[in-house]
Amino acid sequence: MERDRSGRVLAALSVSPALALAGWLLAGLPLLLAGRFAPLPAVLLGVPAAALLCWAGTRGVLRGRRGAGQGVQATPWQVAGVVAVAAGSGVFNVVMHSEQLLVRRDPATYAQYAAWIAGHGSLPIPNQAAAFGGHHPSLYFHSVGTYAVDGGVVPQFMPGPPLVFAIGDWLGAPFAVPAVLGALAVLTVAGVAARLAGGRWAVLAAAAFAVSLPILYTSRTTFSEIPSLILLFGGLALAQDAIEAERPGWRQGLPAGLVLGLAVLVRVDGLRDVLPVLAYAGLLVAMRRSGRPQGAVGVPLLVGLVAGAGLGLLAAYVLARPYLEYLSGSVRPLLLICAVVLVLTPVGVAVAPKLAGFRPPRWLPTAGAALVVLVMAGLYARPWFQTVTRKATNAEDARTAEFIAQIQQANGLPVQPDRLYFELSLHWVTWYIGIPAVVLATVAAAVLLRRLLRDGRPFVWLLPLAMIGWTTVTTLLRPEITPDQPWASRRLVPVVIPGLIVLAVWGLGWLRERSWPRERVRRWATVAGVLLVLAPPVVTSIGTAFTPVERGEAAAVRSMCAALPAEASVLFVERVTGDRFTQLVRGMCGRPAAQVKRPPGGSDLAAEPEVRAAVERVRAAGRVPVVLAADPAQVAPYGTPRQIMGLVTRQDERSLVDPPNGTWTLRVNVWMAVG
Structure with a gap:
């Protein structure tokens, strides 16, 4: 019995x-x-x-x-x-x-998806084009983990997991x-x-x-x-x-x-x-x-x-x-x-x-x-x-x-x-x-x-x-x-x-x-x-069980968000930074965000005339243009460079023919210029 x-x-x-x-x-x-x-x-x-x-x-x-x-x-x-x-x-x-919040791979996409619906409760995510002076061919609003739709973007994956992960955002314990x-x-x-x-x-x-x-x-x-x-x-x-x-x-x-x-x-x-x-x-x-x-x-x-x-x-x-x-x-x-x-x-x-x-x-x-x-x-x-x-x-x-x-x-x-x-x-x-x-x-x-x-x-x-x-x-x-x-x-x-x-x-x-x-x-x-x-x-x-990865991202994101002006419209002029942060800035920092299109041929950096034109359209819309990139030289043409993220943490090993037995260093830098 x-x-x-x-x-x-x-x-x-x-x-x-x-x-x-x-x-x-x-x-x-x-x-x-x-x-x-x-x-x-x-x-x-x-x-x-x-x-x-x-x-x-x-x-x-x-x-x-x-x-x-x-x-x-x-x-x-x-x-x-x-x-x-x-x-x-x-x-x-x-x-x-x-703490995977920087959109490098799927976990951060899910985290951003969950953060958005926890705070806003609806989809699609508005692209807020008006904050950039309206739609313009030189701007796009999607990034890694999102797809462009009429008037906004939608996250990449099925909604089931974010519906569950959102509970953590509501309780203040997302991790x-x-x-x-x-x-x-x-x-x-x-x-x-x-x-x-x-x-x-x-x-x-x-x-x-x-x-x-x-x-x-x-x-x-x-x-x-x-x-x-x-x-x-x-x-x-x-x-x-x-x-x-x-x-x-x-x-x-x-x-x-x-x-x-x-x-x-x-x-x-x-x-x-x-x-x-x-x-x-x-x-x-x-x-x-x-x-x-x-x-x-x-x-x-x-x-x-x-x-x-x-x-x-x-x-x-x-x-x-x-x-x-x-x-x-x-x-x-x-x-x-x-x-x-x-x-x-x-x-x-x-x-x-x-x-x-x-x-x-x-x-x-x-x-x-x-x-x-x-x-x-x-x-x-x-x-x-x-x-x-x-x-x-x-x-x-x-x-x-x-x-x-x-x-x-x-x-x-x-x-x-x-x-x-x-x-x-x-x-x-x-x-x-x-x-x-x-x-x-x-x-x-x-x-x-x-x-x-x-x-x-x-x-x-x-x-x-x-x-x-x-x-x-x-x-x-x-x-x-x-x-x-x-x-x-x-x-x-x-x-x-x-x-x-x-x-x-x-x-x-x-x-x-x-x-x-x-x-x-x-x-x-x-x-x-x-x-x-x-x-x-x-x-x-045993090689990785006691080494957490990507720790410190939450604090780094909070610090970065605090550094952005309240009326900022954020322009990403460099590919990697745009891929990682466009939805994060939009969803977790609460600022409109867009990427400036890069010239064909594989360049990672937007052309300076296109960026300057986008900065002027933001000013005309009555907002503060903010330019973000990974290096001070990439934002210097548009204002005084200021580093708003200098994260050093650990990331997953990338092994192809053996089981992983350690972690690698991850460095992420974000520089800002206020136009």
Whole structure:
């Protein structure tokens, strides 16, 4: 009874983060679309919505309404261990938090997005062209992380993460929210491990996950991967609870589908990640027709999934259409695949009764298991027979190639700007969770697939195995990210790392029960297995875990904003400074900001006549022209140079062929001249 009670507590704790997050997003998105996203309405709608979903999703679990012998079995000490790991993770990452506000990469874009909607509650962001004497061909108002639209700019990414990060801006603790989300992710992954592998392995899964470098990395600043992980793995846990419920149906299936579907509101890639859920829901509907009680979850799961994903796509179309168009080359094929699966699902349901007596060939289970091993072996051996490259065909690709060449020079590697290093993707995984964990996960996946193909059991593993397998393989084949580490490791966070860790601890349990008949030998073998799972990620993480990056940016930004005249209209005349600070000055300093166009030919500096003309138009508009750049000589023609930022801090290492083991120096200078 004690194990049952503790298990129910762990089961409820591990799905509550996803349910609460879903409730907040469901309330926040309509407010943002209406231009009314502010603390009072968000709290009045978001807190009850989160509480209602938590109540609906955990009521049956806490009351023990589950099938006989089903559910999470855990001791009070195991539950306490999971909570301790999660709490320790949260505290550690709060202490070591990053302050990425200067728009150099995605975290700062998310931070600026969150700061804007926290302070203004609406999109698009007005360009305030009147403060520069009106629109003029020599000025533009977008920068890195934003796209130009009529009368303003829109941020680059999906609105889900900023809707959550804005809470930190309202509370005056913007750098704490990512760490809190990271701690909740630890709870979520541990809950999935407890359901699928047993409570005894939940603490190991939580610890191995929490110490992995990509998890530390994305739990310290404003990335989208951790919120996505919470929704995806929380949805998996809810789906399992739904099919194991004593009376499965709408109350259990709808929240599970909704949580999974809302992953699209956080990341466009979430559409790919939840694709297996479509087919799984169709299978459940077919099972309903054959009289199996789990089938009652199929329709509500599908409805919730379509509703959540539909909200995500609506948000993308209304609030991030330029971003969607930029990704159209990959989004359109993905939408087509989703449409095909959606059409084939009812076809499969219709023909399912005719296949009721079908028995797979005897060789199929073994062939499926062998295929798992061959795929993983092929991915690991990929660097020996493939070098992934891409010729630049647009400005974005050209900038990426130039960036890769710079990193290659810094790393002492041959300069090959077209290289993408995607062939190393499975090696990235072994760096961050270790070869033993990858081997255990591969063995576990092979064993589980063989069992599922042989007799359909364990059925609870069907959806997790499909989602983990599908996303892992597609992600590792085409990570589609600039390949420097630890930056590229973020691609592994939503599914690959947590999924392989859950599989690995199940594999460790499977080996423990089958390989050593003597209890003493079994005990020591288990200890050795635990160390093999924990030690490699700790060794990789230790080089950077205790070094926060980009600290001091918040203070530097406050000082810079204070130095700008109250009636300033800010003109950026140098490319890098404009890219980093245009939206920051507009959103965090509250001053109109624009960049002066640079002459063609690759120059980073605007032509002096164009700048002088822009300065005169600002004066004519009754405002104070302020010119910003990275060097005093760049602003000297327009007034007396004054340095308003001289930041020296640490930044992420950029490693291409090895795991990161340190940080690099970052210097940022901003000079001002008042025209």
